Amino acid sequence: MKQKTIKNNFITPIVSDSEWTAKYPKVDREYVWTYPLLHGPEEFRAKEIFSEPNVPIISNDLVVYIHLPACLFRCPMCPFYVELVKSREQIMGYANLLIKELEMYEKTGVLSKYNLKAIYFGGGTASLLFPDDVGKIVKNVMKCIKNDGNVEITLEGHPVLADYNYLSALHSVGVNRVSFGIQSFCDDDLRVMGLKQTAKSNFKTLENATKLGFNTVSADMLYRLPNQKPNDVLIQLNQFLETGITSLSAYSLELSVRQGEQIKMQASEEEDKEMFYLINETLLHKNWNHTAQPDYSHKSHISEETVVTWKAPQGQTLGLGAGACSSINGNTYFNVHSMEEYNNVISEGCLPILSGQKYTLADAMSRYMVLGARCFNLPRKPFFDAFGIDMFDVFSNEIYQLSKLGLVSKDEDALNITRDGKYYVDNISKTFYSLENRCHVQPWGEKMKGAVAKDYLSII
Numbered sequence: 001m002k003q004k005t006i007k008n009n010f011i012t013p014i015v016s017d018s019e020w021t022a023k024y025p026k027v028d029r030e031y032v033w034t035y036p037l038l039h040g041p042e043e044f045r046a047k048e049i050f051s052e053p054n055v056p057i058i059s060n061d062l063v064v065y066i067h068l069p070a071c072l073f074r075c076p077m078c079p080f081y082v083e084l085v086k087s088r089e090q091i092m093g094y095a096n097l098l099i100k101e102l103e104m105y106e107k108t109g110v111l112s113k114y115n116l117k118a119i120y121f122g123g124g125t126a127s128l129l130f131p132d133d134v135g136k137i138v139k140n141v142m143k144c145i146k147n148d149g150n151v152e153i154t155l156e157g158h159p160v161l162a163d164y165n166y167l168s169a170l171h172s173v174g175v176n177r178v179s180f181g182i183q184s185f186c187d188d189d190l191r192v193m194g195l196k197q198t199a200k201s202n203f204k205t206l207e208n209a210t211k212l213g214f215n216t217v218s219a220d221m222l223y224r225l226p227n228q229k230p231n232d233v234l235i236q237l238n239q240f241l242e243t244g245i246t247s248l249s250a251y252s253l254e255l256s257v258r259q260g261e262q263i264k265m266q267a268s269e270e271e272d273k274e275m276f277y278l279i280n281e282t283l284l285h286k287n288w289n290h291t292a293q294p295d296y297s298h299k300s301h302i303s304e305e306t307v308v309t310w311k312a313p314q315g316q317t318l319g320l321g322a323g324a325c326s327s328i329n330g331n332t333y334f335n336v337h338s339m340e341e342y343n344n345v346i347s348e349g350c351l352p353i354l355s356g357q358k359y360t361l362a363d364a365m366s367r368y369m370v371l372g373a374r375c376f377n378l379p380r381k382p383f384f385d386a387f388g389i390d391m392f393d394v395f396s397n398e399i400y401q402l403s404k405l406g407l408v409s410k411d412e413d414a415l416n417i418t419r420d421g422k423y424y425v426d427n428i429s430k431t432f433y434s435l436e437n438r439c440h441v442q443p444w445g446e447k448m449k450g451a452v453a454k455d456y457l458s459i460i
């Protein structure tokens with residue numbers, strides 16, 4: 001096995017204060033997707049995960065997140081770490097590695113205290129997994145972790161890799177929620193973005209999923225596409241709603257630096273904001289919930305996975321697979337991203353952990369706010385029960401600054417993100433970063449390529 005010491009600065013680059021802090025009203029476009037970051041002078045010792053946490057654990061609700069960083073093709077704007085494969089057959093055997101990784105955790109005893117609420121298959125392209133393998137993984141997870149039998153099981157599918165037979169087989173192995181990277185129903189827009197699906201295949205995929213009776217059918221929609229105007233966004237949104245979906249994630253398109261010409265054709269920040277509120281108000285008017293930015297759902301289709309991961313007080317996440325991220329027992333950590341290295345490490349009976357961070361008390365208090373801001377409501381009582389101090393006192397300065405800008409408001413029970421604040425949710429999250437995390441950018445995409453740990457934790 002190759003050995004290479006990981007320097008935290010390599011994974012979590014440090015930027016200058018002015019680069020990191022987007023000054024209002026500029027919206028911060030670095031989506032905050034995990035916290036705390038990988039900071040501190042020492043390397044993370046994976047055995048910390050199984051020792052007493054430094055901080056109170058508020059909720060033992062658990063999401064098991066299964067990650068597959070593989071795709072059939074690379075979309076031009078993709079910022080993620082992905083490996084290209086030619087077919088489903090090429091990743092046969094990956095399911096067995098995931099199960100071995102799960103069994104290693106089971107051996108340590110750490111899973112016994114958790115209540116399984118949701119299983120989520122994401123990627124990359126999770127619909128590269130064979131349905132039988134999905135079923136096998138689900139069965140093993142349900143066997144290892146206590147649950148009441150009512151577990152939300154989601155698989156993210158690519159519309160060109162999820163035909164009727166595939167979806168039907170998924171449904172029969174227990175998947176009850178599906179989510180598709182539809183992005184648009186306009187062929188011109190799909191072509192400009194270099195995506196492989198067509199409007200026709202997008203409609204067909206959603207029609208098949210709805211027909212098969214999954215509890216929830218969800219779709220991703222992109223807006224702020226090159227040359228798109230607010231009225232075009234409204235037309236698109238209505239097309240999404242007409243398909244009968246019950247959940248929608250609406251992302252403002254972030255083009256990669258390679259797409260310079262298209263960036264020039266994107267709407268200004270002012271128009272981007274107009275598009276954001278057009279989507280927001282249309283959906284709220286139809287009685288949908290804005291569960292967490294950027295996720296909307298019909299009232300009876302709120303995702304357990306979203307609630308456990310983001311809503312304060314957050315639960316735990318066990319990430320399995322190459323590149324998966326976990327938040328367990330007062331630690332956040334990542335697996336090695338390379339699928340080959342993942343295979344090697346698992347086959348040697350070790351956990352494939354690349355690097356992580358054991359929370360300090362400041363990290364844990366900040367985490368409550370940083371992630372919770374995404375759901376717009378931060379309850380005061382669970383914070384006090386866990387930390388013995390009022391969050392209005394701990395974060396008085398941050399709350400004062402954000403209130404002055406009209407982005408948050410206090411009531412007796414909670415801190416709430418205001419209507420104006422919803423557009424700036426990533427700026428708000430970052431305002432609550434602890435001092436040690438400020439100016440650190442998240443571990444992200446291609447910079448994880450080739451990163452391997454100095455050693456791996458053997459589980460005997």
Ligand code: SF4
Nearest residue numbers: 071073074075078124
């Ligand atoms: S955007 Fe999604 S489907 Fe496209 S390459 Fe990236 S991970 Fe794969």
